[in-house]
Amino acid sequence: MTTVTPATVTPATTTRRSASTVAARGKGRRATMTTPRAGGATRARATVRASGGAGDDVVRVMVNGVSGKMGHATACAVVRREGFELVPYALTKRAGATTDVLGVEVTGVDVSVEDAGEVLERAKREYPGFVVVDYTLPESVNANAELYVKHGVPFVMGTTGGDREKMLAEVKASGNYAVIAPQMGKQVVAFQAAMKLMAEQFPNAFEGYTLTVTESHQSSKKDTSGTAKAIVASFNDLGCGFDIKDIELVRDVESQTGKMGVPEEHLLGHAFHTYRLTSPDGTVSFEFQHNVCGRNIYAEGTVDAVGFLKRKIASKDPKTLYDMIDVLGEGAMK
């Protein structure tokens, strides 16, 4: 049920700094209060609207995997986002990990020591209505989804891998609110969907065109970009007849900084894609590029997904399982 491999025993402690700063970014004037918490940790301040009553318009987010790169980037986006509050503890597989997120200290609760389910139940009391963001590991995906469902915690699953079909089926059947998507970069998803729409509506519009695809990622990425594969599938429906194995993978620094124009500071974290379509007679060419440096686009997309999920919960939407296409479809409501 838990996500982690056993590790050394480490007490879960939770401290939070700058909570008032975070709360102050929320819309409207708010008062904060500090309550004591069992377990030796300081309860982060519950946000209460100055107009009275519990501040349930504040979106509280627990980021599991906060010590990882994507988790940390997402936690930062939560802290930056107006009206959002970061829960100062999170499930982790690393004993005693504490992560600083723009001044908010998030304590990693080692689930080999504390029961992960109990941690979620505690958070439900302390941060009512909180949403989980999961950026853990492929091998934890299914167990984590089951855990969130069991405790009725809405979640955004940003972690890739695992048995997706099983997870989607189980989460859907449970009626637990969730956004599950392998690609959180909202604009990339929008472009990918636009190419799919074009292929569905105008099959073979690019019949006879020659396609070339080049993608560059950090050299540690060995496999071909999943996004590139998905977009190639649409171009093939448009009549291109392209073989996935002909995608050019750029992984060497020289080509990345030269030919692809990747900024040096992003060599270790980027996703550049170029698709070029040329007509049979060579007189017409189309070129599409989506070039992402760092993780900000994914982090912001994830926080958008959390906000989306909160609105769906508030409106008691009968649909409970969503993907990024659903999030994008409500773009006007952001």
Place this chain on the structure above:
Amino acid sequence: MTTVTPATVTPATTTRRSASTVAARGKGRRATMTTPRAGGATRARATVRASGGAGDDVVRVMVNGVSGKMGHATACAVVRREGFELVPYALTKRAGATTDVLGVEVTGVDVSVEDAGEVLERAKREYPGFVVVDYTLPESVNANAELYVKHGVPFVMGTTGGDREKMLAEVKASGNYAVIAPQMGKQVVAFQAAMKLMAEQFPNAFEGYTLTVTESHQSSKKDTSGTAKAIVASFNDLGCGFDIKDIELVRDVESQTGKMGVPEEHLLGHAFHTYRLTSPDGTVSFEFQHNVCGRNIYAEGTVDAVGFLKRKIASKDPKTLYDMIDVLGEGAMK
């Protein structure tokens, strides 16, 4: 009712060369026969299927404006296309004009001498089921559409300008089969439609992004690209907040061959467009280009539209007025 300004009297003569070659490109084996025609001209060979009966699967096309650049390019595409036959005469405003189209001589029938309606009636007898393609002049658009409707001739209107609203309303009310579209470049229309679909389905997905637009055309084109304007409208629905007047118009040869990469032989006829979207923090960029040299894409798209119209007529489709989106939507049937 006619399209032209009076000119000197020139007898309409029609001769055709290489008709058998053209017919031989049609699908299936065909025999050809020559029949005499009133009016002193040689009737081009009617194509008869070897299996017997009239060869009504041959798509016959009259290109009005064949002496112009777009008309000529389209007539060439007709001659090249399997199963299509070029009607060897066409309405013209130029007295005595004869145009060679890949070996097929097309005689311009001066409508200040012969009645344009009678020419169409004659063509109905000699080239049953023929479709008109119109690449004439903006000032002829409305009169020509009325003429085709009056004589029940299906047509593809590639000419831009005129009172579009009036034409569309009248042609629709008439029930005359027609494709009317200001942009015949099928793939450009598909891309434009894809951006519109993206904007409709994912409003504000690119909120906060900065857009830059650069377009290059032959220096004789003074106004801003209509396609660029249409696509910018979609990007604005996606949240870009771009002012049409900020589109960069490239009309000087140096920038065209240098920065834009326009081949020298296409300086006098090209349409290059680049759209670049950059995220607020500069970490994400999207670039879309559609670069067209010459007229082939428009000519091929026009012939596709003719084929589409013939299928609609054959199936007695209750809808009779179409645009290029409709043509693209049937892409799989080409």
